[in-house]
Amino acid sequence: MAYQSYVLICGGTACCSGGADGIAEEFGKRLALAGLADKVQVVKTGCLGFCEQGPIVKILPQGTFYVQVKKDDVGEIVSEHLVKGRVVQRLCYDPSQAKKLVSEANIPFYQKQYRIVLRNCGVIDPEKIDDYIARDGYKAIEKVLFEMTPEQVVEEMLKSGLRGRGGAGFPTGMKWKFAQQQPKGQKYMVCNADEGDPGAYMDRSTLEGDPHSVLEAMIIAGYAIGATKGFIYIRAEYPLAIHRLQVAIAQATELGLLGKDILGSGFDFEIELRFGAGAFVCGEETALLQSIEGNRGMPRPRPPFPAVKGLWGRPTVINNVETLANVPVIINKGADWFSKIGTATTKGTKVFALTGKVNNSGLIEVPMGTTLREIIFDIGGGIRGGHQFKAAQTGGPSGGIIPPQFLDTPIDYESLAKIGSIMGSGGLIVMDETDCVVDIAKFYLDFTVDESCGKCAPCRIGGRKLLNYLNKISSGRGTEQDIEDMRQICDAMNKASLCGLGQTASNPVRSTLRYFMDEYMEHIRDKKCRSAKCSRLVTYKIDAAKCKGCTMCARKCPAGAISGTVKQPHVIDQAKCVKCGACEATCKFGAISHG
Amino acid sequence: MSEQTAEHNETMTPELKAFIESWKSKPGNLIMVLHQVQQTYGYIPRSIAIETAELLGVPLAKIYGVVTFYNFFKLQKAGKYIVQVCLGTACYLRGGDDIIKEFESQLGVGLNATTPDGMFSVEAVRCLGCCGLAPVAVVNGEVHGKLDKSMVAGIIEKYRKLG
Numbered sequence: 001m002a003y004q005s006y007v008l009i010c011g012g013t014a015c016c017s018g019g020a021d022g023i024a025e026e027f028g029k030r031l032a033l034a035g036l037a038d039k040v041q042v043v044k045t046g047c048l049g050f051c052e053q054g055p056i057v058k059i060l061p062q063g064t065f066y067v068q069v070k071k072d073d074v075g076e077i078v079s080e081h082l083v084k085g086r087v088v089q090r091l092c093y094d095p096s097q098a099k100k101l102v103s104e105a106n107i108p109f110y111q112k113q114y115r116i117v118l119r120n121c122g123v124i125d126p127e128k129i130d131d132y133i134a135r136d137g138y139k140a141i142e143k144v145l146f147e148m149t150p151e152q153v154v155e156e157m158l159k160s161g162l163r164g165r166g167g168a169g170f171p172t173g174m175k176w177k178f179a180q181q182q183p184k185g186q187k188y189m190v191c192n193a194d195e196g197d198p199g200a201y202m203d204r205s206t207l208e209g210d211p212h213s214v215l216e217a218m219i220i221a222g223y224a225i226g227a228t229k230g231f232i233y234i235r236a237e238y239p240l241a242i243h244r245l246q247v248a249i250a251q252a253t254e255l256g257l258l259g260k261d262i263l264g265s266g267f268d269f270e271i272e273l274r275f276g277a278g279a280f281v282c283g284e285e286t287a288l289l290q291s292i293e294g295n296r297g298m299p300r301p302r303p304p305f306p307a308v309k310g311l312w313g314r315p316t317v318i319n320n321v322e323t324l325a326n327v328p329v330i331i332n333k334g335a336d337w338f339s340k341i342g343t344a345t346t347k348g349t350k351v352f353a354l355t356g357k358v359n360n361s362g363l364i365e366v367p368m369g370t371t372l373r374e375i376i377f378d379i380g381g382g383i384r385g386g387h388q389f390k391a392a393q394t395g396g397p398s399g400g401i402i403p404p405q406f407l408d409t410p411i412d413y414e415s416l417a418k419i420g421s422i423m424g425s426g427g428l429i430v431m432d433e434t435d436c437v438v439d440i441a442k443f444y445l446d447f448t449v450d451e452s453c454g455k456c457a458p459c460r461i462g463g464r465k466l467l468n469y470l471n472k473i474s475s476g477r478g479t480e481q482d483i484e485d486m487r488q489i490c491d492a493m494n495k496a497s498l499c500g501l502g503q504t505a506s507n508p509v510r511s512t513l514r515y516f517m518d519e520y521m522e523h524i525r526d527k528k529c530r531s532a533k534c535s536r537l538v539t540y541k542i543d544a545a546k547c548k549g550c551t552m553c554a555r556k557c558p559a560g561a562i563s564g565t566v567k568q569p570h571v572i573d574q575a576k577c578v579k580c581g582a583c584e585a586t587c588k589f590g591a592i593s594h595g
Numbered sequence: 596m597s598e599q600t601a602e603h604n605e606t607m608t609p610e611l612k613a614f615i616e617s618w619k620s621k622p623g624n625l626i627m628v629l630h631q632v633q634q635t636y637g638y639i640p641r642s643i644a645i646e647t648a649e650l651l652g653v654p655l656a657k658i659y660g661v662v663t664f665y666n667f668f669k670l671q672k673a674g675k676y677i678v679q680v681c682l683g684t685a686c687y688l689r690g691g692d693d694i695i696k697e698f699e700s701q702l703g704v705g706l707n708a709t710t711p712d713g714m715f716s717v718e719a720v721r722c723l724g725c726c727g728l729a730p731v732a733v734v735n736g737e738v739h740g741k742l743d744k745s746m747v748a749g750i751i752e753k754y755r756k757l758g
Contacts, residue, residue, distance in 0.1 A: 013724055014725040014727045014728050017739075051725070051726070052727045195724075197722070198682070198687075198721045198722040199683045237667070237724075274626070274627065275626065275630050276665075276667075277667035279664065279666065292623050294623040294624060296664040297665070312622060353726060356684070357688060357689075429684045429685060435688060
């Protein structure tokens with residue numbers, strides 16, 4: 001029997017932690033009570049993307065979009081919307097308080113998006129293979145196995161212009177071609193799901209919301225290069241994604257889509273999961289292979305490239321989750337269709353995890369060539385709390401900081417490289433004027449120093465030295481010579497490091513030096529941090545006119561730096577002050593300020 | 596240290612032994628086996644590491660080489676409740692380090708340390724992937740999002756009461 005309505009509940013990580021499970025359960029109960037259990041189907045989907053407003057519930061066929069839904073709201077949605085057909089206005093998305101936006105199509109967050117990779121995320125139940133099949137799932141396998149030769153598959157990928165979405169942008173078809181041309185024998189297909197970039201969760205959401213699309217792509221790739229065995233290398237920190245993949249592999253195996261003699265074609269392919277263990281460097285392909293082999297994840301020099309000598313010395317193709325999720329669509333709709341989307345050099349779409357100081361944090365997918373301004377201001381709804389846009393960072397610790405004058409840069413691999421950043425895997429972090437660039441550079445360097453495997457000296461020593469200089473500058477002891485020294489270290493690391501981690505680790509420093517030199521100079525010459533993030537450069541002051549002498553601050557001060565008599569203005573002894581800010585947080589009269 | 600004496604008492608469970616046997620013949624099994632060890636004991640006890648080395652026929656040094664390379668593996672038993680505060684970029688920008696400091700001062704322990712009663716450990720972690728909820732802390736898998744300093748005491752109290 002056909003259902004008259006569908007209740008889609010976002011089952012992404014953010015919404016789940018907001019209580020999505022309880023909401024799904026409550027819908028089940030309430031629908032049964034209302035006698036609608038067989039007329040309305042409740043589906044827990046993958047990430048709907050609008051994480052800022054979660055938990056999210058979407059009602060089909062109307063497309064009504066409810067945000068920040070709580071368990072207590074479920075009764076009203078059932079009795080009003082599903083029984084009486086009246087939209088529950090108070091739960092609709094409402095940016096301006098003036099006009100209620102009822103359906104997804106009307107919400108600015110979704111208007112500029114175009115979904116290829118996330119085509120099924122938030123639409124299907126990721127734990128049901130039938131849902132995936134109903135949306136053309138596993139159709140590409142049939143086409144590939146029965147109508148195309150491996151050479152034709154590679155040709156199609158080359159023609160589509162798809163490039164690696166892990167960040168480096170190497171043409172996917174080319175990788176496949178190299179591996180295909182290797183002599184016959186054991187070859188491997190590896191999916192890189194070791195998403196280690198802090199502030200990015202694109203691959204996790206794709207795997208959680210649509211695991212079959214990745215499995216299907218791996219089978220296609222396996223057929224094209226002549227591999228019969230695939231590995232998915234996934235972070236152990238992603239238990240839900242691991243669970244969904246395990247379910248998906250079991251279901252696909254049961255239907256004969258994985259295993260021996262797939263669909264009677266004579267082609268065998270199996271997929272095994274291997275867990276990462278928290279090492280950022282394992283996102284680098286040669287380090288990843290070491291880790292699958294059960295070793296310390298240290299990279300090795302290339303060539304030979306993995307396509308020639310990879311896992312256990314055999315030809316291996318490594319593709320990122322997002323790259324793979326594009327593959328079945330390209331096969332189904334054709335390379336010509338795909339290559340019409342995007343810019344001259346970069347085809348298709350890109351998924352970003354839009355986070356930081358932006359109003360609408362969430363998971364978005366836009367055509368290549370969309371500008372940063374469109375992403376941050378139209379989709380992201382601008383900067384939180386009425387602050388000013390200061391910079392955006394793409395590519396995480398390997399990327400660069402992009403200042404306001406480049407907001408209209410269309411996103412593709414080449415134009416981002418030109419302005420000193422990289423596409424990266426899709427983290428997009430927005431910063432406002434309260435963020436300090438020296439502090440940000442320190443944050444990223446701290447990360448790469450911690451994650452450097454230590455094998456090559458430029459990365460191991462260079463990273464540590466850069467971090468030392470940044471610490472020196474942020475504590476007010478920097479000199480102008482330091483800037484020159486840092487530039488030299490950046491160049492050495494970039495040219496001489498063994499792998500991508502070291503080669504790009506200096507990017508946050510290079511780009512901040514390039515665009516925010518004035519702020520570095522303020523730290524060095526004026527001993528001042530304009531956003532007060534570098535705590536050693538901050539001074540706290542008590543405004544005698546506002547101070548009532550309540551003594552609260554003196555009692556809170558851990559260093560005993562504040563003195564004064566009751567009902568008389570207090571003073572801070574700057575020599576004793578440890579810059580913790582406890583006094584300012586405590587003062588009820590707004591008498592204490594910092595600068 | 597008391598944790599270290601406790602370590603020697605760990606004995607290999609039959610389930611773990613069976614798991615290791617089932618993976619023994621597969622190439623590149625070590626990390627998967629270590630995950631299972633940590634899932635069983637909450638850390639990698641020395642006695643179990645020695646036994647695992649014998650079962651798999653690899654040198655103990657190789658096991659420790661791998662364990663110390665990856666952040667995920669622990670050599671010390673953690674508290675009953677593990678407070679993981681996210682320091683991914685989004686959480687950092689929205690004040691994640693203040694949240695860590697608050698947990699540290701309220702619990703009276705430093706980072707990666709456990710309270711004397713064995714109840715809480717505090718850890719800083721890289722991106723938990725729910726940046727929309729930044730800043731975020733996870734306690735034994737339960738996510739607490741959109742935190743500010745004033746909410747920390749309540750979270751600790753909640754788990755104290757659970758015992």
